[in-house]
Amino acid sequence: MAKPVSIEVYNPSGKYRVISTKPMPGTRWINLLIEQDCRVEICTQKKTILSVEDIIALIGDKCDGVIGQLTEDWGETLFSALSRAGGKAFSNMAVGYNNVDVNAATKYGVAVGNTPGVLTETTAELAASLSLAAARRIVEADEFMRAGLYDGWLPHLFVGNLLKGQTVGVIGAGRIGSAYARMMVEGFKMNLIYYDLYQSTRLEKFVTAYGQFLKANGEQPVTWKRASSMDEVLQEADLISLHPILDKTTYHLVNKERLSKMKKEAILINCSRGPVVDEVALVEHLKENPMFRVGLDVFEDEPYMKPGLADMKNAIVVPHIASASKWTREGMATLAALNVLGKIKGYPVWSDSNRVEPFLNENAPPPAASPSIVNGKALGLPVSKL
Numbered sequence: 001m002a003k004p005v006s007i008e009v010y011n012p013s014g015k016y017r018v019i020s021t022k023p024m025p026g027t028r029w030i031n032l033l034i035e036q037d038c039r040v041e042i043c044t045q046k047k048t049i050l051s052v053e054d055i056i057a058l059i060g061d062k063c064d065g066v067i068g069q070l071t072e073d074w075g076e077t078l079f080s081a082l083s084r085a086g087g088k089a090f091s092n093m094a095v096g097y098n099n100v101d102v103n104a105a106t107k108y109g110v111a112v113g114n115t116p117g118v119l120t121e122t123t124a125e126l127a128a129s130l131s132l133a134a135a136r137r138i139v140e141a142d143e144f145m146r147a148g149l150y151d152g153w154l155p156h157l158f159v160g161n162l163l164k165g166q167t168v169g170v171i172g173a174g175r176i177g178s179a180y181a182r183m184m185v186e187g188f189k190m191n192l193i194y195y196d197l198y199q200s201t202r203l204e205k206f207v208t209a210y211g212q213f214l215k216a217n218g219e220q221p222v223t224w225k226r227a228s229s230m231d232e233v234l235q236e237a238d239l240i241s242l243h244p245i246l247d248k249t250t251y252h253l254v255n256k257e258r259l260s261k262m263k264k265e266a267i268l269i270n271c272s273r274g275p276v277v278d279e280v281a282l283v284e285h286l287k288e289n290p291m292f293r294v295g296l297d298v299f300e301d302e303p304y305m306k307p308g309l310a311d312m313k314n315a316i317v318v319p320h321i322a323s324a325s326k327w328t329r330e331g332m333a334t335l336a337a338l339n340v341l342g343k344i345k346g347y348p349v350w351s352d353s354n355r356v357e358p359f360l361n362e363n364a365p366p367p368a369a370s371p372s373i374v375n376g377k378a379l380g381l382p383v384s385k386l
C-alpha cells in the first residue's frame with residue numbers, strides 16, 4: 001500500500017474531483033476549475049518526482065480528471081486506475097508528452113491534453129540565451145571572475161565565436177525551432193539551414209523578406225536552406241539547436257557518428273528532450289574537442305547527468321528551465337486545467353491548438369473548449385466550430 005499523500009483542497013463541495021499532482025504557478029487555473037463546480041486537490045507532498053504508486057493513491061476511488069507533470073510515467077497502470085475511478089481526462093502541464101502512453105489512454109477512453117503555443121517564445125529565448133552564453137563563454141568567464149582570477153584585460157582572454165554571418169542550424173523547425181531560428185536570423189544576422197520532416201514555408205518567407213530588407217539597406221542579406229538530411233545541417237552549421245519531439249525516430253538523433261560530422265568549433269544546443277542526444281558520446285566528444293561547446297537544458301536521465309559532463313568547461317548545463325517564465329508557466333497551468341475541464345464538461349476540442357491566445361486572456365472567460373487534446377481524433381471527440 002502506498003503511503004497517503006498530502007493534499008491541499010479548494011472548493012471541497014465541488015461536484016467534479018480534479019487532481020493536480022503538483023502545485024502550479026498562478027491562481028487563474030484554480031479559479032477556472034472552481035467556477036465550473038470542480039473540487040480541486042493539489043498534491044503538496046515534498047517529493048519532486050511522484051511514483052506511479054503515489055499517483056494511484058492520489059487518484060483514489062473517484063476522480064474525474066488529473067493534471068500531471070512530464071516527470072511522471074503515465075502508462076497503462078495509471079490510465080487504468082484513472083478509468084476505474086471514473087476519470088476521463090488527463091493533461092500534461094507540458095507541450096511534450098513522451099512520458100504519456102497515448103494509446104493506453106485512448107484504450108481507457110481518457111483524453112490526453114498538452115500545452116502548446118504558450119511556451120514557444122519562452123523556450124526559444126532560453127535556447128537563444130544558451131547559444132549566446134556558449135558562443136561568448138559567459139559561464140566560464142563568470143566563474144573566473146568570482147574566483148578572483150581576473151588581473152587585467154588580455155587579448156586572448158575568453159575569446160569566443162562571433163555569430164553574425166555564421167550559419168545557424170535548426171533540427172525540428174516546428175513552433176519552437178522556428179521561433180528560435182527567427183531570433184538568431186533577425187537578432188544576429190545568421191544564415192539559416194534547417195532540417196524537418198515538413199517544409200516550414202512561413203520561416204522561409206520570413207528569412208527571404210528579412211534578407212531583402214537587409215539588402216535594401218546596403219547590408220549583407222541573410223539566406224536560408226532546407227536541408228535534405230540532418231547530416232547536411234551538422235556539416236554546414238556553426239551553431240545547431242535541437243527542437244524535435246522525442247519519439248522513436250529522434251532517440252539518439254545526435255550520436256557519436258553524427259557528432260564527428262560537426263565542425264570542431266561548433267556549438268550544440270538542446271532544449272528538446274535529453275534522449276535526443278547520446279549523452280555518453282557527447283561527454284567523450286567534449287573531452288576530445290575543447291573548442292566544441294554545448295548548452296543543455298535537458299538530460300538523458302533527468303535529474304542526473306552522465307559521468308564527466310559536470311566537469312566539462314565547454315558545457316553549460318541548466319535544469320530544464322526553458323519554459324520557466326512567469327507568464328508561460330501560469331499559461332501552461334491554465335491550458336492544462338482547461339484541457340481537463342473541457343473533457344469533464346463535454347466541450348469540443350479547440351480546432352487549432354497552435355492558436356491558444358483566447359484561453360490566455362485574463363480579461364475574458366475562456367472559450368468552451370479543450371485547448372489541445374492529442375488523442376481527440378482517436379476518441380472521436382467533436383471539434384469546436386469557433
Ligand SMILES: NC(=O)c1ccc[n+]([C@@H]2O[C@H](COP(=O)([O-])OP(=O)(O)OC[C@H]3O[C@@H](n4cnc5c(N)ncnc54)[C@H](O)[C@@H]3O)[C@@H](O)[C@H]2O)c1
Pocket residue numbers: 095096097116117119123171172173174175176177195196197198243244245246249250271272273297298320321322323
Ligand atoms: N526544455 C523545455 O523546457 C521544453 C519546453 C518546450 C518544449 N520542449 C520540447 O520541444 C519539443 C518541440 O516543441 P514544439 O512546440 O516546437 O513542437 P512542434 O510539434 O511544433 O515541433 C516539433 C518539430 O519536430 C519535427 N520532427 C519530428 N520528428 C522529426 C525528425 N525525426 N527529424 C526532424 N524533425 C522532426 C516535427 O515535424 C515538428 O516540426 C516538445 O515536444 C518538447 O519535447 C522542451
Ligand SMILES: O=C(O)[C@H](O)CO
Pocket residue numbers: 070093094095096097119322323
Ligand atoms: O515539454 C515541455 O513543455 C517542457 O519540457 C516543459 O515546459
